[in-house]
Amino acid sequence: MAISILVLYYSQSGQLGQILDNLVSKMGENTEITTVEYKPQVEFSFPWTSQTFFDAMPESVLEIPVPLQPIHIPQKQYDLVILGYQPWFLSPSIPTSSFLQSDYARVLEGKPVITVLGTRNMWLNAQEKVKARLRQLNARLVGSIVLADTNHNLISLLTIIRWNFTGRKEASRWLPEAGVQTADIKNVARFGPIIQQVAEKKHWDKLQPALLQEGAIGLKPTLIILEKRGIKQFRKFAVYIRQKGERGNPDRLPRVLLFKRLLLTGIFVLSPISGFTAKMASLFKQSSFRKQVNYFKGIDYEKDMI
Numbered sequence: 001m002a003i004s005i006l007v008l009y010y011s012q013s014g015q016l017g018q019i020l021d022n023l024v025s026k027m028g029e030n031t032e033i034t035t036v037e038y039k040p041q042v043e044f045s046f047p048w049t050s051q052t053f054f055d056a057m058p059e060s061v062l063e064i065p066v067p068l069q070p071i072h073i074p075q076k077q078y079d080l081v082i083l084g085y086q087p088w089f090l091s092p093s094i095p096t097s098s099f100l101q102s103d104y105a106r107v108l109e110g111k112p113v114i115t116v117l118g119t120r121n122m123w124l125n126a127q128e129k130v131k132a133r134l135r136q137l138n139a140r141l142v143g144s145i146v147l148a149d150t151n152h153n154l155i156s157l158l159t160i161i162r163w164n165f166t167g168r169k170e171a172s173r174w175l176p177e178a179g180v181q182t183a184d185i186k187n188v189a190r191f192g193p194i195i196q197q198v199a200e201k202k203h204w205d206k207l208q209p210a211l212l213q214e215g216a217i218g219l220k221p222t223l224i225i226l227e228k229r230g231i232k233q234f235r236k237f238a239v240y241i242r243q244k245g246e247r248g249n250p251d252r253l254p255r256v257l258l259f260k261r262l263l264l265t266g267i268f269v270l271s272p273i274s275g276f277t278a279k280m281a282s283l284f285k286q287s288s289f290r291k292q293v294n295y296f297k298g299i300d301y302e303k304d305m306i
Protein backbone atom coordinates (compact mmCIF):
# COMPACT_ATOMS: atom_id res chain seq x y z
CA MET A 1 0.00 0.00 0.00
CA ALA A 2 1.17 3.50 -0.80
CA ILE A 3 2.43 5.64 2.08
CA SER A 4 0.13 8.58 2.60
CA ILE A 5 1.88 11.82 3.57
CA LEU A 6 0.18 15.08 4.50
CA VAL A 7 2.28 18.21 3.98
CA LEU A 8 1.05 21.25 5.91
CA TYR A 9 2.69 24.64 5.70
CA TYR A 10 2.56 28.41 5.44
CA SER A 11 4.95 30.46 3.33
CA GLN A 12 4.91 34.18 2.87
CA SER A 13 7.47 34.53 0.06
CA GLY A 14 7.12 31.01 -1.33
CA GLN A 15 10.55 29.90 -0.04
CA LEU A 16 9.20 27.23 2.29
CA GLY A 17 6.82 26.02 -0.42
CA GLN A 18 9.84 25.42 -2.70
CA ILE A 19 11.71 23.62 0.08
CA LEU A 20 8.79 21.26 0.66
CA ASP A 21 8.20 20.63 -3.07
CA ASN A 22 11.85 19.60 -3.38
CA LEU A 23 11.72 17.51 -0.23
CA VAL A 24 9.01 15.24 -1.65
CA SER A 25 10.28 15.37 -5.26
CA LYS A 26 12.45 12.24 -5.01
CA MET A 27 10.12 10.12 -2.99
CA GLY A 28 9.20 7.14 -5.09
CA GLU A 29 5.91 6.12 -6.64
CA ASN A 30 4.93 4.34 -3.48
CA THR A 31 4.01 7.64 -1.81
CA GLU A 32 0.83 9.64 -2.02
CA ILE A 33 1.37 13.29 -1.12
CA THR A 34 -1.43 15.66 -0.06
CA THR A 35 -0.33 19.26 0.36
CA VAL A 36 -2.36 21.90 2.21
CA GLU A 37 -1.27 25.49 2.76
CA TYR A 38 -2.81 27.37 5.67
CA LYS A 39 -3.05 31.16 5.56
CA PRO A 40 -4.26 33.90 7.89
CA GLN A 41 -7.62 35.44 7.01
CA VAL A 42 -5.95 38.85 6.86
CA GLU A 43 -2.64 38.30 5.07
CA PHE A 44 0.58 39.85 6.35
CA SER A 45 1.67 42.23 3.59
CA PHE A 46 4.92 41.36 1.83
CA PRO A 47 7.22 43.22 1.51
CA TRP A 48 6.65 44.52 5.04
CA THR A 49 6.80 48.09 6.24
CA SER A 50 9.13 48.68 9.16
CA GLN A 51 6.06 49.36 11.33
CA THR A 52 4.07 46.22 10.46
CA PHE A 53 7.21 44.09 10.78
CA PHE A 54 8.24 45.10 14.30
CA ASP A 55 4.60 45.34 15.41
CA ALA A 56 4.28 41.59 14.75
CA MET A 57 6.80 40.75 17.51
CA PRO A 58 4.56 40.59 20.62
CA GLU A 59 1.93 38.30 19.09
CA SER A 60 4.64 36.06 17.57
CA VAL A 61 6.44 35.67 20.90
CA LEU A 62 3.27 35.22 22.98
CA GLU A 63 1.76 32.88 20.33
CA ILE A 64 -1.47 34.84 20.07
CA PRO A 65 -3.48 33.31 17.24
CA VAL A 66 -5.28 35.04 14.35
CA PRO A 67 -8.23 33.58 12.39
CA LEU A 68 -7.21 31.42 9.42
CA GLN A 69 -8.75 31.19 5.95
CA PRO A 70 -10.95 28.09 5.70
CA ILE A 71 -8.94 25.11 4.42
CA HIS A 72 -9.90 21.63 3.33
CA ILE A 73 -7.77 18.79 4.62
CA PRO A 74 -8.87 15.62 2.80
CA GLN A 75 -9.87 12.92 5.27
CA LYS A 76 -7.40 10.08 4.73
CA GLN A 77 -5.42 7.68 6.87
CA TYR A 78 -2.16 9.63 6.84
CA ASP A 79 0.95 7.64 7.77
CA LEU A 80 3.01 10.78 8.30
CA VAL A 81 2.56 14.54 8.53
CA ILE A 82 5.26 16.97 7.39
CA LEU A 83 4.79 20.36 9.05
CA GLY A 84 6.68 23.18 7.36
CA TYR A 85 7.03 26.42 9.28
CA GLN A 86 9.27 29.43 9.87
CA PRO A 87 10.32 31.34 12.99
CA TRP A 88 9.23 34.94 13.46
CA PHE A 89 10.99 36.76 16.29
CA LEU A 90 12.49 33.54 17.69
CA SER A 91 9.01 32.01 17.89
CA PRO A 92 6.71 30.05 15.57
CA SER A 93 5.33 32.46 12.91
CA ILE A 94 1.86 33.81 13.78
CA PRO A 95 0.19 31.75 11.01
CA THR A 96 1.88 28.60 12.38
CA SER A 97 0.96 29.10 16.01
CA SER A 98 -2.56 30.00 14.84
CA PHE A 99 -2.77 26.75 12.90
CA LEU A 100 -1.45 24.68 15.80
CA GLN A 101 -4.08 26.18 18.11
CA SER A 102 -6.91 25.75 15.59
CA ASP A 103 -9.32 22.82 15.17
CA TYR A 104 -7.53 21.94 11.92
CA ALA A 105 -4.52 20.81 13.96
CA ARG A 106 -6.52 17.83 15.22
CA VAL A 107 -5.39 16.08 12.04
CA LEU A 108 -2.02 15.72 13.80
CA GLU A 109 -3.46 13.69 16.64
CA GLY A 110 -1.67 10.38 17.05
CA LYS A 111 0.45 10.99 13.94
CA PRO A 112 4.21 10.86 13.42
CA VAL A 113 5.32 14.38 12.45
CA ILE A 114 8.44 15.75 10.76
CA THR A 115 9.07 19.48 11.13
CA VAL A 116 10.78 21.30 8.27
CA LEU A 117 12.00 24.83 8.99
CA GLY A 118 13.08 27.52 6.54
CA THR A 119 14.90 30.07 8.73
CA ARG A 120 17.53 32.77 8.89
CA ASN A 121 19.44 31.00 11.65
CA MET A 122 17.63 31.48 14.96
CA TRP A 123 15.01 28.80 15.41
CA LEU A 124 15.60 27.06 18.76
CA ASN A 125 12.86 28.66 20.83
CA ALA A 126 10.40 28.33 17.94
CA GLN A 127 11.07 24.60 17.70
CA GLU A 128 10.69 24.16 21.48
CA LYS A 129 7.30 25.86 21.28
CA VAL A 130 6.25 23.66 18.36
CA LYS A 131 7.47 20.53 20.19
CA ALA A 132 5.27 21.50 23.17
CA ARG A 133 2.24 22.07 20.94
CA LEU A 134 2.75 18.73 19.19
CA ARG A 135 2.79 17.05 22.59
CA GLN A 136 -0.47 18.73 23.56
CA LEU A 137 -1.94 17.47 20.29
CA ASN A 138 -0.76 13.97 21.10
CA ALA A 139 1.39 13.93 17.97
CA ARG A 140 4.84 12.35 17.88
CA LEU A 141 7.78 14.35 16.57
CA VAL A 142 9.90 11.82 14.66
CA GLY A 143 12.19 14.02 12.60
CA SER A 144 13.34 17.56 12.02
CA ILE A 145 15.09 19.30 9.15
CA VAL A 146 16.29 22.89 9.48
CA LEU A 147 17.34 24.92 6.47
CA ALA A 148 19.09 28.13 7.47
CA ASP A 149 20.99 30.93 5.79
CA THR A 150 24.61 29.82 6.14
CA ASN A 151 26.14 33.29 5.62
CA HIS A 152 27.71 35.17 8.54
CA ASN A 153 25.10 36.27 11.11
CA LEU A 154 25.37 39.99 10.31
CA ILE A 155 25.32 39.43 6.55
CA SER A 156 22.20 37.29 6.85
CA LEU A 157 20.60 40.07 8.89
CA LEU A 158 21.33 42.66 6.24
CA THR A 159 20.02 40.46 3.44
CA ILE A 160 16.87 39.47 5.32
CA ILE A 161 16.14 43.15 5.99
CA ARG A 162 16.60 43.88 2.25
CA TRP A 163 14.35 40.92 1.37
CA ASN A 164 11.57 41.70 3.84
CA PHE A 165 11.45 45.43 3.20
CA THR A 166 11.98 45.46 -0.60
CA GLY A 167 11.05 41.94 -1.69
CA ARG A 168 14.52 41.39 -3.20
CA LYS A 169 15.84 37.90 -2.41
CA GLU A 170 18.45 37.72 -5.18
CA ALA A 171 22.03 38.88 -4.63
CA SER A 172 22.66 42.61 -5.04
CA ARG A 173 25.95 44.37 -5.76
CA TRP A 174 27.36 44.09 -2.25
CA LEU A 175 25.28 41.40 -0.64
CA PRO A 176 24.52 37.74 -1.40
CA GLU A 177 21.05 36.27 -1.92
CA ALA A 178 18.81 36.36 1.14
CA GLY A 179 17.37 33.45 3.08
CA VAL A 180 18.17 29.79 2.50
CA GLN A 181 20.71 29.42 -0.32
CA THR A 182 19.31 28.17 -3.63
CA ALA A 183 21.68 25.17 -3.65
CA ASP A 184 20.46 24.11 -0.19
CA ILE A 185 16.83 24.45 -1.28
CA LYS A 186 17.57 22.10 -4.20
CA ASN A 187 19.59 19.66 -2.12
CA VAL A 188 16.81 19.13 0.37
CA ALA A 189 15.54 16.50 -2.10
CA ARG A 190 18.17 14.10 -0.68
CA PHE A 191 16.11 13.65 2.49
CA GLY A 192 13.04 12.40 0.62
CA PRO A 193 14.18 8.80 0.02
CA ILE A 194 15.44 8.55 3.63
CA ILE A 195 12.03 9.57 4.95
CA GLN A 196 10.30 7.20 2.55
CA GLN A 197 12.41 4.20 3.56
CA VAL A 198 11.79 4.77 7.27
CA ALA A 199 8.08 5.40 6.68
CA GLU A 200 7.71 2.13 4.76
CA LYS A 201 8.96 0.16 7.78
CA LYS A 202 7.65 2.61 10.40
CA HIS A 203 11.07 2.50 12.07
CA TRP A 204 10.61 6.06 13.32
CA ASP A 205 13.42 5.81 15.90
CA LYS A 206 15.91 5.53 13.06
CA LEU A 207 14.78 8.66 11.25
CA GLN A 208 16.42 11.56 13.11
CA PRO A 209 19.87 9.90 13.31
CA ALA A 210 19.67 9.17 9.56
CA LEU A 211 18.60 12.74 8.76
CA LEU A 212 21.37 14.20 10.94
CA GLN A 213 23.93 12.01 9.24
CA GLU A 214 22.89 13.64 5.95
CA GLY A 215 23.34 17.12 7.50
CA ALA A 216 19.70 17.93 8.27
CA ILE A 217 20.65 20.44 10.99
CA GLY A 218 23.74 22.62 11.47
CA LEU A 219 23.96 24.49 14.76
CA LYS A 220 26.71 26.73 16.17
CA PRO A 221 26.92 26.87 20.01
CA THR A 222 27.21 30.67 19.95
CA LEU A 223 23.74 30.91 18.43
CA ILE A 224 22.32 29.03 21.43
CA ILE A 225 23.67 31.72 23.76
CA LEU A 226 22.59 34.62 21.56
CA GLU A 227 19.10 33.18 21.18
CA LYS A 228 18.70 32.59 24.92
CA ARG A 229 19.70 36.20 25.60
CA GLY A 230 17.40 37.49 22.84
CA ILE A 231 14.23 35.62 23.74
CA LYS A 232 14.40 36.78 27.38
CA GLN A 233 14.31 40.41 26.23
CA PHE A 234 11.63 39.72 23.59
CA ARG A 235 9.31 38.16 26.18
CA LYS A 236 9.58 41.21 28.44
CA PHE A 237 9.07 43.65 25.56
CA ALA A 238 6.13 41.65 24.19
CA VAL A 239 4.21 42.05 27.46
CA TYR A 240 5.22 45.71 27.74
CA ILE A 241 4.00 46.52 24.20
CA ARG A 242 0.72 44.63 24.59
CA GLN A 243 -0.15 46.72 27.66
CA LYS A 244 -0.92 49.42 25.07
CA GLY A 245 -3.20 47.32 22.87
CA GLU A 246 -3.48 44.75 20.10
CA ARG A 247 -1.40 44.51 16.91
CA GLY A 248 -2.05 47.55 14.73
CA ASN A 249 -3.16 49.78 17.62
CA PRO A 250 -1.47 53.20 17.16
CA ASP A 251 -1.22 53.63 20.95
CA ARG A 252 1.49 51.01 21.13
CA LEU A 253 3.62 52.39 18.32
CA PRO A 254 6.01 54.39 20.56
CA ARG A 255 6.84 51.16 22.43
CA VAL A 256 7.21 49.24 19.15
CA LEU A 257 9.58 51.94 17.93
CA LEU A 258 11.61 51.72 21.14
CA PHE A 259 11.85 47.94 20.69
CA LYS A 260 12.98 48.38 17.08
CA ARG A 261 15.69 50.89 18.04
CA LEU A 262 17.02 48.77 20.89
CA LEU A 263 16.97 45.63 18.74
CA LEU A 264 18.86 47.26 15.88
CA THR A 265 21.39 48.76 18.30
CA GLY A 266 21.78 45.38 19.96
CA ILE A 267 22.32 43.68 16.64
CA PHE A 268 24.56 46.09 14.81
CA VAL A 269 26.43 47.85 17.63
CA LEU A 270 26.58 45.38 20.49
CA SER A 271 26.52 42.12 18.55
CA PRO A 272 30.29 41.96 17.88
CA ILE A 273 30.77 42.16 21.68
CA SER A 274 27.95 39.77 22.58
CA GLY A 275 29.10 37.43 19.79
CA PHE A 276 32.60 37.43 21.30
CA THR A 277 31.38 36.78 24.88
CA ALA A 278 29.08 34.03 23.58
CA LYS A 279 32.02 32.41 21.73
CA MET A 280 34.16 32.55 24.89
CA ALA A 281 31.37 31.06 27.02
CA SER A 282 30.90 28.21 24.54
CA LEU A 283 34.67 27.51 24.50
CA PHE A 284 34.97 27.43 28.30
CA LYS A 285 31.96 25.17 28.76
CA GLN A 286 32.46 22.85 25.82
CA SER A 287 30.88 19.72 27.24
CA SER A 288 27.77 21.56 28.42
CA PHE A 289 27.39 23.08 24.95
CA ARG A 290 27.95 19.75 23.22
CA LYS A 291 25.00 18.43 25.23
CA GLN A 292 22.87 21.41 24.31
CA VAL A 293 23.74 21.17 20.62
CA ASN A 294 22.76 17.49 20.66
CA TYR A 295 19.52 18.29 22.44
CA PHE A 296 18.48 21.02 20.00
CA LYS A 297 19.37 18.85 17.01
CA GLY A 298 17.21 16.11 18.47
CA ILE A 299 13.50 15.48 18.70
CA ASP A 300 13.08 15.00 22.47
CA TYR A 301 11.33 17.63 24.52
CA GLU A 302 12.29 18.88 27.97
CA LYS A 303 10.60 21.90 29.49
CA ASP A 304 12.45 25.21 29.87
CA MET A 305 15.49 24.34 27.76
CA ILE A 306 15.53 27.90 26.50
Ligand SMILES: Cc1cc2nc3c(=O)[nH]c(=O)nc-3n(C[C@H](O)[C@H](O)[C@H](O)COP(=O)(O)O)c2cc1C
Nearest residue numbers: 011012013016086087088089090118119120121122
Ligand atom coordinates in the same frame (compact mmCIF):
# COMPACT_ATOMS: atom_id res chain seq x y z
C1 LIG B 1 8.47 38.95 10.91
C2 LIG B 1 9.62 38.01 10.64
C3 LIG B 1 10.43 37.63 11.69
C4 LIG B 1 11.46 36.70 11.47
N1 LIG B 1 12.21 36.28 12.54
C5 LIG B 1 13.12 35.29 12.37
C6 LIG B 1 13.80 34.73 13.48
O1 LIG B 1 13.59 35.11 14.64
N2 LIG B 1 14.72 33.75 13.26
C7 LIG B 1 14.99 33.30 12.00
O2 LIG B 1 15.84 32.41 11.86
N3 LIG B 1 14.34 33.77 10.93
C8 LIG B 1 13.39 34.75 11.07
N4 LIG B 1 12.70 35.22 9.99
C9 LIG B 1 12.89 34.59 8.66
C10 LIG B 1 11.78 33.53 8.47
O3 LIG B 1 11.91 32.51 9.44
C11 LIG B 1 11.79 32.89 7.07
O4 LIG B 1 12.98 32.20 6.86
C12 LIG B 1 11.58 33.85 5.95
O5 LIG B 1 10.62 34.81 6.33
C13 LIG B 1 11.07 33.13 4.70
O6 LIG B 1 9.91 32.39 4.99
P1 LIG B 1 8.69 32.20 4.00
O7 LIG B 1 8.84 30.86 3.35
O8 LIG B 1 7.45 32.29 4.84
O9 LIG B 1 8.75 33.33 3.01
C14 LIG B 1 11.69 36.18 10.17
C15 LIG B 1 10.88 36.61 9.11
C16 LIG B 1 9.86 37.50 9.34
C17 LIG B 1 8.99 37.90 8.19
